[in-house]
Amino acid sequence: xxxxxxxxxxxxxxxxxxxxxxxxxxxxxxxxxxxxxxxxxxxxxxxxxxxxxxxxxxxxxxxxxxxxxxxxxxxxxxxxxxxxxxxxxxxxxxxxxxxxxxxxxxxxxxxxxxxxxxxxxxxxxxxxxxxxxxxxxxxxxxxxxxxxxxxxxxxxxxxxxxxxxxxxxxxxxxxxxxxxxxxxxxxxxxxxxxxxxxxxxxxxxxxxxxxxxxxxxxxxxxxxxxxxxxxxxxxxxxxxxxxxxxx
Ligand code: SAM
Numbered sequence: 001x002x003x004x005x006x007x008x009x010x011x012x013x014x015x016x017x018x019x020x021x022x023x024x025x026x027x028x029x030x031x032x033x034x035x036x037x038x039x040x041x042x043x044x045x046x047x048x049x050x051x052x053x054x055x056x057x058x059x060x061x062x063x064x065x066x067x068x069x070x071x072x073x074x075x076x077x078x079x080x081x082x083x084x085x086x087x088x089x090x091x092x093x094x095x096x097x098x099x100x101x102x103x104x105x106x107x108x109x110x111x112x113x114x115x116x117x118x119x120x121x122x123x124x125x126x127x128x129x130x131x132x133x134x135x136x137x138x139x140x141x142x143x144x145x146x147x148x149x150x151x152x153x154x155x156x157x158x159x160x161x162x163x164x165x166x167x168x169x170x171x172x173x174x175x176x177x178x179x180x181x182x183x184x185x186x187x188x189x190x191x192x193x194x195x196x197x198x199x200x201x202x203x204x205x206x207x208x209x210x211x212x213x214x215x216x217x218x219x220x221x222x223x224x225x226x227x228x229x230x231x232x233x234x235x236x237x238x239x240x241x242x243x244x245x246x247x
Contacts, residue, residue, distance in 0.1 A: 032068075032137070034187055034190050034191070034194070034201075036238070036239070037182070039235055039238075040137070040239075042234075043165060043234045043235070043239050043241075044068055044069060044072060044136065044165065045072065046232070046234060046241065047069070047134070047136060047163060047165040047241050048069060048072035048073060048076060049076075050163060050232065050241055050243055051073065051132055051134055051161060051163045051243075052076075052161075053073040053074075053076045053077040053080070053089055053091075053132065054077060054080055054086070054089070054131075055077055055078075055080050055081035055084065055085070055086030055087055055088070055089055056086045056087035056088070056089060057077065057089050057090075057131040057132060058089070058090045058092070058129065058130045058131050058132075059073050059077070059089060059090070059091045059092070059130065059131060059132045059133075059134065060092045060094060060123075060125060060130045060132070060133050060134070060155065061073065061091065061092065061093050061094065061134050061135070061136070062094050062095075062120045062123070062133065062134070062135045062138060062148070062152070063094070063095055063096075063120055063135050063136070063137070063138020063139070063141070063142070064093035064094055064095050064104070064136075064138075065093075065095055065097075065100045065104065065137075065138070066100055066101075066103045066104035066107055067093045067104040067107065067109060067113065067115075068136070069134055069136045069165075070091045070092075070093045070109075070110075070113050071109070071110055071113070073089070073091045073112075073132075073134075074089065074091050074109075074110035074111070074112040074113055075110060077089030077091070077112060078110075078112065088111070088112055089112045090112060090114070091110070091112045091113045091114070092113075092114050092115075092116055092125075092130075093113060093114070093115050093116065094116045094117075094118045094120075094123070094124075094125075095116075095117065095118075096117060096118060096119045096120070097117075098117050101115050101116075101117055120135065120138065120139070120142050120148040120151065121142060121143065121144055121147045121148050121151060122151065123151045123154070123155055125155045126155070127154055127155065128154075128155070128156065128157045128158065129155055129157065130155050130156055130157065130160060131156075131157055131160050131161070132156075132160060132161045132162075132163065133152045133155060133156055133160065133161070133162050133163070134162075134163040134164070134165075135148070135152070135163075135164050135165075135166075136164075136165040136166075137165060137166060137167070138166075139164055139166055140166055140167065140207050140208065140210075140211040141207060145212075145220065146220060146223070146224065149220060149221060149223075149224040149226075150224045152224075153224050153225050153226065153246055156246035157246070158246060158247065159245065159246065159247065160245070160246040161243065161244070161245060161246075162221065162226055162242075162243065162244045162245070162246065163241065163242070163243050164217075164221075164241070164242045164243075165239060165240075165241050166211065166217075166239065166240065166242075167208040167211065167238065167239050168211075168213065168214050168217075168233070168237050168238070168239055168240035169213040169214060169237050170236050170237045170238050171233060171236055171237040172236055172237075175235075175236040175237070175238070179238055183205045183208065184205060187201050187204070187205055188201045188202045188205065191204075214231045214233070214237065214240050214242075215231075217240075217242060218231055218242060221242055221244050222244075225246070226244030226245060226246060227244060227245045227246075227247045228244060228245050228247075229242060229243065229244035230242070230243050230244070
C-alpha cells in the first residue's frame with residue numbers, strides 16, 4: 001500500500017479480525033471499556049453530536065456492532081422530531097458479524113433501528129440512498145480501507161455526510177507515552193485475565209498502531225471524493241473524528 005500500513009496480508013487480516021470479534025462478541029462492551037479506559041462513551045456522544053441526525057433521514061452505521069452509535073442517532077433524531085416535527089428517521093446498523101448483530105438485538109433497539117449483516121467493502125445498499133454514513137471503531141479492521149471509503153461515497157446522496165470515529169495518534173508526547181504503556185503492556189494482560197485471550201487484544205493494539213494518522217487518513221477520505229474533510233481530536237488524539245461531505 002502506498003500508505004505503508006497494510007503490512008498484514010488482506011486475507012490474513014480478515015481471518016484475524018473475524019477471530020477477534022467472534023471470540024469477544026459477548027465480551028464486547030468490556031473490550032471497548034478496556035481499549036479506551038471507559039472514555040469511548042464520551043467519544044461516541046461527541047461523534048453523534050457531530051453527525052447531527054435529523055428527522056426523516058436515512059442513517060447507515062457501518063461496522064455498527066451491537067448498535068451503540070445507532071441508538072444515539074435514533075434518540076437524537078427523535079428528539080429533534082419532537083421539537084421540529086418531520087418524519088421518523090431510519091437508522092440501519094450493518095455489521096458483517098452476525099454474532100455482534102445478535103448481541104445488539106439482545107441489548108434492545110430503538111424503533112428507528114434495523115439490523116443488517118453485510119460487508120463495509122461491498123455494501124448491500126443502493127447508490128445515493130443514505131443521508132449520513134458513519135463508521136465507529138470499525139474502519140481500521142477493514143482489509144481495504146480505501147474500498148470501504150469508496151463504498152461510503154457511493155451510497156451517500158449528494159450533500160450527504162461521512163463520519164468516522166477511530167483510534168488515532170496522540171498529538172502530545174506525554175499522552176503518547178502514557179498511551180503506549182497502556183496499550184502495549186496493560187491491555188494485552190487485561191485481555192488475558194478477563195477474556196483469556198491475549199492474542200486478540202494484542203492484535204487490537206497493533207491494528208491501532210498500523211492505522212494511518214489523522215492527516216494521512218484525511219487525505220485518503222479526500223482521495224475518494226469527499227469535500228470539506230475535517231478532523232476533531234478526542235482525548236489529545238487518542239481517538240479522532242473525521243467528517244466530510246459528499247458533494
Ligand atoms: N461500531 C461499534 C462501536 O463503535 O461500538 C462496533 C465497533 S467493533 C470494535 C468493530 C466492528 O467492526 C465489529 O462488530 C466487526 O464485526 C465489524 N467489522 C469489521 N470489519 C468489517 C467489515 N469489513 N464489514 C462490516 N463490519 C466489519
